[in-house]
Amino acid sequence: MAQKRVLIVGGGAIGLAIGWRLARAGCAAALFDRGRVGHSASWASAGMLSPLSEVQFEEEDLLHLGLKGLAVYPEFVSELEADTGCCVGYRRDGVLLVGITQDDLEYLKFRYRYQRDLGLSVAYLSGDEAREREPHLSAQVSAAVWCPGDHQVDNRHLVRALRKGLVAAGGEVFEEMGVDELLIDGTRVRGVRVGEEVFEGDTVVLASGCWSRLIPGLPDCARPPVRPVRGQIMRLAMTEDFALNTMVWYSRVATSTVAYLVPKDNGHLVLGATSEEMGFDEDVTAGGMFELLRAAWEVVPGVYDLPVVESLAGLRPGSRDDAPILGETPIEGLIMATGHYRKGILLTPLTALSIAEVILERRTPALIQPFGIDRFGL
Numbered sequence: 001m002a003q004k005r006v007l008i009v010g011g012g013a014i015g016l017a018i019g020w021r022l023a024r025a026g027c028a029a030a031l032f033d034r035g036r037v038g039h040s041a042s043w044a045s046a047g048m049l050s051p052l053s054e055v056q057f058e059e060e061d062l063l064h065l066g067l068k069g070l071a072v073y074p075e076f077v078s079e080l081e082a083d084t085g086c087c088v089g090y091r092r093d094g095v096l097l098v099g100i101t102q103d104d105l106e107y108l109k110f111r112y113r114y115q116r117d118l119g120l121s122v123a124y125l126s127g128d129e130a131r132e133r134e135p136h137l138s139a140q141v142s143a144a145v146w147c148p149g150d151h152q153v154d155n156r157h158l159v160r161a162l163r164k165g166l167v168a169a170g171g172e173v174f175e176e177m178g179v180d181e182l183l184i185d186g187t188r189v190r191g192v193r194v195g196e197e198v199f200e201g202d203t204v205v206l207a208s209g210c211w212s213r214l215i216p217g218l219p220d221c222a223r224p225p226v227r228p229v230r231g232q233i234m235r236l237a238m239t240e241d242f243a244l245n246t247m248v249w250y251s252r253v254a255t256s257t258v259a260y261l262v263p264k265d266n267g268h269l270v271l272g273a274t275s276e277e278m279g280f281d282e283d284v285t286a287g288g289m290f291e292l293l294r295a296a297w298e299v300v301p302g303v304y305d306l307p308v309v310e311s312l313a314g315l316r317p318g319s320r321d322d323a324p325i326l327g328e329t330p331i332e333g334l335i336m337a338t339g340h341y342r343k344g345i346l347l348t349p350l351t352a353l354s355i356a357e358v359i360l361e362r363r364t365p366a367l368i369q370p371f372g373i374d375r376f377g378l
Protein backbone atom coordinates (compact mmCIF):
# COMPACT_ATOMS: atom_id res chain seq x y z
CA MET A 1 0.00 0.00 0.00
CA ALA A 2 1.27 3.51 -0.83
CA GLN A 3 2.62 5.48 2.09
CA LYS A 4 0.10 8.03 3.39
CA ARG A 5 1.43 11.58 3.10
CA VAL A 6 0.32 13.86 5.93
CA LEU A 7 1.10 17.58 6.08
CA ILE A 8 0.90 19.24 9.47
CA VAL A 9 0.44 22.98 9.70
CA GLY A 10 1.86 24.22 13.00
CA GLY A 11 4.78 22.95 15.06
CA GLY A 12 3.69 23.41 18.64
CA ALA A 13 3.54 20.45 21.00
CA ILE A 14 0.29 19.28 19.40
CA GLY A 15 1.53 19.32 15.79
CA LEU A 16 4.86 17.77 16.71
CA ALA A 17 3.22 14.98 18.70
CA ILE A 18 0.84 14.17 15.85
CA GLY A 19 3.78 14.13 13.45
CA TRP A 20 5.81 11.84 15.69
CA ARG A 21 2.94 9.34 16.12
CA LEU A 22 2.20 9.28 12.39
CA ALA A 23 5.85 9.03 11.33
CA ARG A 24 6.51 6.11 13.68
CA ALA A 25 3.37 4.44 12.27
CA GLY A 26 4.86 4.59 8.78
CA CYS A 27 3.32 7.77 7.31
CA ALA A 28 5.33 10.33 5.39
CA ALA A 29 4.82 13.26 7.78
CA ALA A 30 5.92 16.80 6.96
CA LEU A 31 5.44 19.63 9.43
CA PHE A 32 5.50 23.36 8.66
CA ASP A 33 5.98 26.16 11.14
CA ARG A 34 6.10 29.90 10.58
CA GLY A 35 8.90 30.17 13.16
CA ARG A 36 10.90 27.71 15.23
CA VAL A 37 8.95 24.63 16.25
CA GLY A 38 7.84 24.54 19.86
CA HIS A 39 8.69 28.20 20.42
CA SER A 40 5.23 29.78 20.58
CA ALA A 41 2.57 28.93 23.18
CA SER A 42 4.21 25.58 24.02
CA TRP A 43 7.41 27.40 25.05
CA ALA A 44 5.59 29.89 27.24
CA SER A 45 3.58 27.21 29.05
CA ALA A 46 4.36 26.08 32.60
CA GLY A 47 3.77 22.42 31.73
CA MET A 48 1.08 21.89 34.37
CA LEU A 49 -0.97 18.75 33.83
CA SER A 50 -3.70 19.79 36.19
CA PRO A 51 -7.25 18.75 35.31
CA LEU A 52 -8.19 18.57 39.02
CA SER A 53 -7.09 22.04 40.07
CA GLU A 54 -8.09 23.75 36.81
CA VAL A 55 -11.60 22.29 36.56
CA GLN A 56 -14.10 24.99 35.63
CA PHE A 57 -17.75 25.00 36.62
CA GLU A 58 -20.03 23.17 34.18
CA GLU A 59 -17.21 21.92 31.95
CA GLU A 60 -17.54 18.26 32.76
CA ASP A 61 -16.86 16.96 29.22
CA LEU A 62 -13.64 18.90 29.28
CA LEU A 63 -12.75 17.55 32.73
CA HIS A 64 -13.16 13.98 31.49
CA LEU A 65 -11.06 14.76 28.43
CA GLY A 66 -8.40 16.24 30.72
CA LEU A 67 -8.45 13.26 33.10
CA LYS A 68 -8.09 10.87 30.20
CA GLY A 69 -5.36 13.14 28.82
CA LEU A 70 -3.47 12.81 32.09
CA ALA A 71 -4.06 9.04 32.25
CA VAL A 72 -2.36 8.43 28.89
CA TYR A 73 0.65 10.64 29.73
CA PRO A 74 2.93 8.11 31.47
CA GLU A 75 2.88 5.58 28.62
CA PHE A 76 3.24 8.31 25.99
CA VAL A 77 6.23 9.72 27.87
CA SER A 78 7.82 6.25 28.22
CA GLU A 79 7.51 5.67 24.48
CA LEU A 80 8.85 9.11 23.63
CA GLU A 81 11.77 8.79 26.03
CA ALA A 82 12.57 5.30 24.71
CA ASP A 83 12.43 6.51 21.07
CA THR A 84 14.57 9.59 21.65
CA GLY A 85 16.73 9.01 24.74
CA CYS A 86 15.43 12.36 26.08
CA CYS A 87 13.97 12.88 29.55
CA VAL A 88 10.91 15.13 29.47
CA GLY A 89 10.74 15.85 33.21
CA TYR A 90 7.42 14.18 34.01
CA ARG A 91 6.71 14.75 37.73
CA ARG A 92 3.86 13.79 40.05
CA ASP A 93 4.07 16.85 42.33
CA GLY A 94 0.42 17.68 43.07
CA VAL A 95 -1.04 21.19 43.26
CA LEU A 96 -1.93 23.24 46.33
CA LEU A 97 -4.73 25.72 45.59
CA VAL A 98 -4.24 28.35 48.27
CA GLY A 99 -6.17 31.29 49.70
CA ILE A 100 -5.50 34.20 52.05
CA THR A 101 -8.51 36.48 52.44
CA GLN A 102 -12.10 35.68 53.38
CA ASP A 103 -13.03 36.18 49.70
CA ASP A 104 -10.37 33.70 48.63
CA LEU A 105 -11.59 31.14 51.18
CA GLU A 106 -15.23 31.38 50.15
CA TYR A 107 -14.18 30.77 46.57
CA LEU A 108 -11.85 27.90 47.57
CA LYS A 109 -14.60 26.19 49.59
CA PHE A 110 -17.11 26.57 46.77
CA ARG A 111 -14.67 25.07 44.27
CA TYR A 112 -13.71 22.31 46.72
CA ARG A 113 -17.37 21.27 47.10
CA TYR A 114 -17.71 21.20 43.31
CA GLN A 115 -14.56 19.08 42.96
CA ARG A 116 -15.88 16.66 45.63
CA ASP A 117 -19.29 16.48 43.94
CA LEU A 118 -17.50 15.46 40.76
CA GLY A 119 -15.82 12.64 42.70
CA LEU A 120 -12.33 14.12 42.41
CA SER A 121 -9.75 13.10 44.97
CA VAL A 122 -8.95 16.40 46.71
CA ALA A 123 -8.53 17.44 50.36
CA TYR A 124 -9.31 20.66 52.20
CA LEU A 125 -6.37 21.72 54.41
CA SER A 126 -5.86 24.35 57.08
CA GLY A 127 -3.05 26.84 56.52
CA ASP A 128 -0.76 24.85 58.86
CA GLU A 129 -1.51 21.59 57.08
CA ALA A 130 -0.75 23.26 53.76
CA ARG A 131 2.59 24.54 55.15
CA GLU A 132 3.49 21.00 56.22
CA ARG A 133 3.24 20.05 52.55
CA GLU A 134 4.95 23.21 51.29
CA PRO A 135 7.01 24.99 53.96
CA HIS A 136 7.65 27.98 51.67
CA LEU A 137 4.00 29.06 51.86
CA SER A 138 3.39 32.35 53.64
CA ALA A 139 1.98 32.40 57.19
CA GLN A 140 -0.85 34.43 55.60
CA VAL A 141 -2.11 31.39 53.69
CA SER A 142 -5.15 30.39 55.70
CA ALA A 143 -6.44 27.34 53.80
CA ALA A 144 -5.75 25.23 50.74
CA VAL A 145 -7.15 22.49 48.58
CA TRP A 146 -4.66 19.70 47.91
CA CYS A 147 -4.92 18.11 44.47
CA PRO A 148 -2.42 15.24 44.60
CA GLY A 149 -3.42 13.79 41.22
CA ASP A 150 -2.17 16.79 39.22
CA HIS A 151 1.21 16.30 37.56
CA GLN A 152 3.61 18.28 35.39
CA VAL A 153 6.03 17.89 32.51
CA ASP A 154 8.88 20.05 31.29
CA ASN A 155 7.15 21.59 28.27
CA ARG A 156 10.45 22.65 26.68
CA HIS A 157 12.00 19.18 27.03
CA LEU A 158 8.76 17.77 25.65
CA VAL A 159 8.80 19.78 22.42
CA ARG A 160 12.51 19.10 21.89
CA ALA A 161 11.94 15.37 22.34
CA LEU A 162 8.93 15.37 20.03
CA ARG A 163 10.92 17.11 17.31
CA LYS A 164 13.73 14.61 17.70
CA GLY A 165 11.28 11.68 17.64
CA LEU A 166 9.54 13.01 14.53
CA VAL A 167 12.79 13.44 12.62
CA ALA A 168 14.21 10.10 13.84
CA ALA A 169 11.07 8.35 12.55
CA GLY A 170 11.63 9.84 9.10
CA GLY A 171 9.38 12.92 9.37
CA GLU A 172 10.36 16.27 7.88
CA VAL A 173 10.34 19.57 9.78
CA PHE A 174 10.21 22.83 7.83
CA GLU A 175 10.89 25.81 10.10
CA GLU A 176 10.47 29.47 9.15
CA MET A 177 8.10 28.15 6.49
CA GLY A 178 4.60 29.43 7.14
CA VAL A 179 1.88 27.94 4.96
CA ASP A 180 0.65 30.58 2.51
CA GLU A 181 -2.34 28.66 1.23
CA LEU A 182 -4.34 25.56 1.86
CA LEU A 183 -5.06 23.86 -1.46
CA ILE A 184 -8.49 22.32 -1.93
CA ASP A 185 -9.96 20.60 -5.00
CA GLY A 186 -13.72 20.76 -4.70
CA THR A 187 -14.43 19.28 -1.29
CA ARG A 188 -11.08 17.49 -0.88
CA VAL A 189 -7.82 18.81 0.46
CA ARG A 190 -4.89 18.55 -1.95
CA GLY A 191 -1.98 20.03 -0.05
CA VAL A 192 -0.42 23.32 0.94
CA ARG A 193 1.52 26.08 -0.77
CA VAL A 194 4.55 27.69 0.84
CA GLY A 195 5.81 30.60 -1.25
CA GLU A 196 5.97 29.20 -4.80
CA GLU A 197 6.31 25.61 -3.68
CA VAL A 198 3.38 23.19 -3.57
CA PHE A 199 3.41 20.23 -1.20
CA GLU A 200 0.84 17.57 -2.05
CA GLY A 201 -0.71 15.41 0.68
CA ASP A 202 -3.55 12.97 1.34
CA THR A 203 -4.25 14.65 4.67
CA VAL A 204 -3.61 18.10 6.13
CA VAL A 205 -3.74 18.61 9.89
CA LEU A 206 -4.41 22.14 11.08
CA ALA A 207 -2.55 22.57 14.37
CA SER A 208 -1.45 26.18 14.35
CA GLY A 209 -3.09 27.27 17.58
CA CYS A 210 -4.57 30.76 17.57
CA TRP A 211 -3.35 31.29 13.99
CA SER A 212 -5.41 28.35 12.72
CA ARG A 213 -8.27 30.41 11.34
CA LEU A 214 -5.99 32.72 9.36
CA ILE A 215 -4.62 30.25 6.80
CA PRO A 216 -5.60 31.51 3.33
CA GLY A 217 -7.71 29.04 1.37
CA LEU A 218 -9.62 27.75 4.39
CA PRO A 219 -13.32 27.69 3.55
CA ASP A 220 -15.72 29.13 6.12
CA CYS A 221 -17.15 25.70 6.95
CA ALA A 222 -13.71 24.62 8.18
CA ARG A 223 -12.49 27.87 9.72
CA PRO A 224 -12.04 27.15 13.45
CA PRO A 225 -13.42 29.87 15.74
CA VAL A 226 -10.25 30.48 17.76
CA ARG A 227 -8.76 33.65 19.19
CA PRO A 228 -5.48 34.47 20.95
CA VAL A 229 -5.55 34.78 24.75
CA ARG A 230 -2.26 36.19 25.98
CA GLY A 231 -0.50 34.56 28.90
CA GLN A 232 2.53 36.31 30.35
CA ILE A 233 4.90 34.25 32.45
CA MET A 234 8.28 34.64 34.05
CA ARG A 235 11.00 32.21 35.06
CA LEU A 236 12.93 32.69 38.30
CA ALA A 237 16.01 30.77 39.46
CA MET A 238 15.47 28.82 42.68
CA THR A 239 18.34 28.76 45.14
CA GLU A 240 19.59 25.99 47.46
CA ASP A 241 17.59 27.30 50.43
CA PHE A 242 14.57 27.94 48.29
CA ALA A 243 13.09 25.10 46.28
CA LEU A 244 9.35 24.40 46.13
CA ASN A 245 8.19 20.77 46.51
CA THR A 246 4.74 21.23 45.06
CA MET A 247 3.01 23.36 42.49
CA VAL A 248 1.12 26.25 44.06
CA TRP A 249 -1.91 27.98 42.55
CA TYR A 250 -3.39 31.19 43.90
CA SER A 251 -6.66 32.68 42.65
CA ARG A 252 -6.47 36.19 44.14
CA VAL A 253 -10.15 37.04 44.24
CA ALA A 254 -9.73 40.77 45.01
CA THR A 255 -8.08 41.43 41.63
CA SER A 256 -9.20 38.33 39.67
CA THR A 257 -5.51 37.46 39.29
CA VAL A 258 -4.28 33.91 38.90
CA ALA A 259 -0.69 33.10 39.80
CA TYR A 260 0.80 29.64 39.78
CA LEU A 261 4.30 28.57 40.70
CA VAL A 262 5.78 25.47 39.07
CA PRO A 263 9.24 24.20 40.10
CA LYS A 264 11.30 22.56 37.37
CA ASP A 265 14.16 20.02 37.58
CA ASN A 266 16.63 22.54 36.13
CA GLY A 267 16.07 24.88 39.11
CA HIS A 268 13.71 27.24 37.32
CA LEU A 269 10.51 28.33 38.98
CA VAL A 270 7.89 29.12 36.36
CA LEU A 271 5.53 31.83 37.49
CA GLY A 272 2.38 32.21 35.38
CA ALA A 273 0.14 33.48 33.99
CA THR A 274 -1.96 36.40 32.92
CA SER A 275 -5.01 35.81 30.78
CA GLU A 276 -5.57 38.75 28.46
CA GLU A 277 -7.64 39.43 25.37
CA MET A 278 -5.11 41.55 23.47
CA GLY A 279 -5.34 40.11 19.98
CA PHE A 280 -1.99 38.97 18.58
CA ASP A 281 0.04 41.28 20.84
CA GLU A 282 2.85 39.22 22.42
CA ASP A 283 4.38 41.97 24.54
CA VAL A 284 5.40 41.43 28.13
CA THR A 285 4.04 44.34 30.16
CA ALA A 286 5.02 45.93 33.46
CA GLY A 287 1.43 45.54 34.67
CA GLY A 288 1.37 41.85 33.81
CA MET A 289 4.63 41.22 35.66
CA PHE A 290 3.45 43.32 38.61
CA GLU A 291 0.20 41.37 39.02
CA LEU A 292 1.97 38.03 38.82
CA LEU A 293 4.74 38.98 41.21
CA ARG A 294 2.40 40.54 43.76
CA ALA A 295 0.18 37.47 43.89
CA ALA A 296 3.13 35.05 43.94
CA TRP A 297 4.94 37.02 46.67
CA GLU A 298 1.82 37.09 48.84
CA VAL A 299 1.60 33.30 48.93
CA VAL A 300 5.32 32.43 48.63
CA PRO A 301 7.29 35.41 49.99
CA GLY A 302 10.65 33.79 49.19
CA VAL A 303 10.24 34.61 45.50
CA TYR A 304 11.25 38.17 46.41
CA ASP A 305 14.96 37.33 46.41
CA LEU A 306 15.09 35.05 43.40
CA PRO A 307 16.91 36.13 40.24
CA VAL A 308 14.71 36.67 37.20
CA VAL A 309 15.80 34.42 34.34
CA GLU A 310 13.26 35.24 31.69
CA SER A 311 9.91 36.84 30.99
CA LEU A 312 7.79 36.07 27.97
CA ALA A 313 4.28 35.86 26.63
CA GLY A 314 2.44 33.17 24.70
CA LEU A 315 -0.89 33.18 22.90
CA ARG A 316 -3.31 30.45 23.95
CA PRO A 317 -5.79 29.40 21.28
CA GLY A 318 -9.20 29.88 22.89
CA SER A 319 -12.28 28.63 21.05
CA ARG A 320 -15.83 29.90 21.53
CA ASP A 321 -16.49 27.39 24.30
CA ASP A 322 -12.86 27.15 25.48
CA ALA A 323 -12.72 23.50 24.40
CA PRO A 324 -10.44 22.06 21.70
CA ILE A 325 -11.53 21.49 18.11
CA LEU A 326 -10.59 17.99 17.04
CA GLY A 327 -11.14 15.64 14.14
CA GLU A 328 -12.60 15.67 10.65
CA THR A 329 -14.12 18.65 8.86
CA PRO A 330 -16.54 19.00 5.93
CA ILE A 331 -13.40 19.09 3.71
CA GLU A 332 -12.26 15.53 3.11
CA GLY A 333 -8.73 14.98 4.37
CA LEU A 334 -8.61 18.20 6.40
CA ILE A 335 -8.27 17.46 10.11
CA MET A 336 -8.47 19.89 13.04
CA ALA A 337 -6.23 19.76 16.09
CA THR A 338 -6.53 23.23 17.54
CA GLY A 339 -8.24 25.41 20.17
CA HIS A 340 -6.62 23.74 23.18
CA TYR A 341 -6.68 27.02 25.14
CA ARG A 342 -5.32 26.36 28.67
CA LYS A 343 -4.84 22.64 28.11
CA GLY A 344 -2.45 22.32 25.19
CA ILE A 345 0.32 20.51 27.02
CA LEU A 346 -2.12 18.40 29.05
CA LEU A 347 -3.96 17.26 25.92
CA THR A 348 -0.90 16.76 23.69
CA PRO A 349 -0.66 12.96 24.03
CA LEU A 350 -4.40 12.34 23.89
CA THR A 351 -4.78 14.63 20.86
CA ALA A 352 -1.91 12.92 19.05
CA LEU A 353 -3.24 9.43 19.77
CA SER A 354 -6.79 10.39 18.77
CA ILE A 355 -5.83 12.22 15.58
CA ALA A 356 -3.54 9.34 14.60
CA GLU A 357 -6.55 7.04 15.00
CA VAL A 358 -8.70 9.35 12.85
CA ILE A 359 -6.06 9.35 10.10
CA LEU A 360 -4.81 5.78 10.25
CA GLU A 361 -7.98 3.90 11.18
CA ARG A 362 -10.53 6.35 9.70
CA ARG A 363 -12.32 6.22 13.07
CA THR A 364 -13.11 9.09 15.44
CA PRO A 365 -12.63 7.96 19.04
CA ALA A 366 -15.79 8.44 21.14
CA LEU A 367 -13.93 10.65 23.60
CA ILE A 368 -13.25 13.37 21.02
CA GLN A 369 -16.62 13.18 19.26
CA PRO A 370 -18.11 16.05 21.34
CA PHE A 371 -15.21 18.27 20.28
CA GLY A 372 -15.70 18.34 16.50
CA ILE A 373 -15.89 21.56 14.50
CA ASP A 374 -19.51 20.62 13.62
CA ARG A 375 -20.63 21.77 17.10
CA PHE A 376 -20.25 25.39 16.00
CA GLY A 377 -22.75 25.05 13.11
CA LEU A 378 -20.48 26.93 10.68
Ligand code: GLY
Binding pocket: 048, 054, 231, 272, 273, 316, 341, 342, 343
Ligand atom coordinates in the same frame (compact mmCIF):
# COMPACT_ATOMS: atom_id res chain seq x y z
N1 GLY B 1 -2.99 26.04 32.04
C1 GLY B 1 -2.56 27.24 32.60
C2 GLY B 1 -2.69 28.42 31.74
O1 GLY B 1 -3.11 28.34 30.60
O2 GLY B 1 -2.37 29.49 32.21
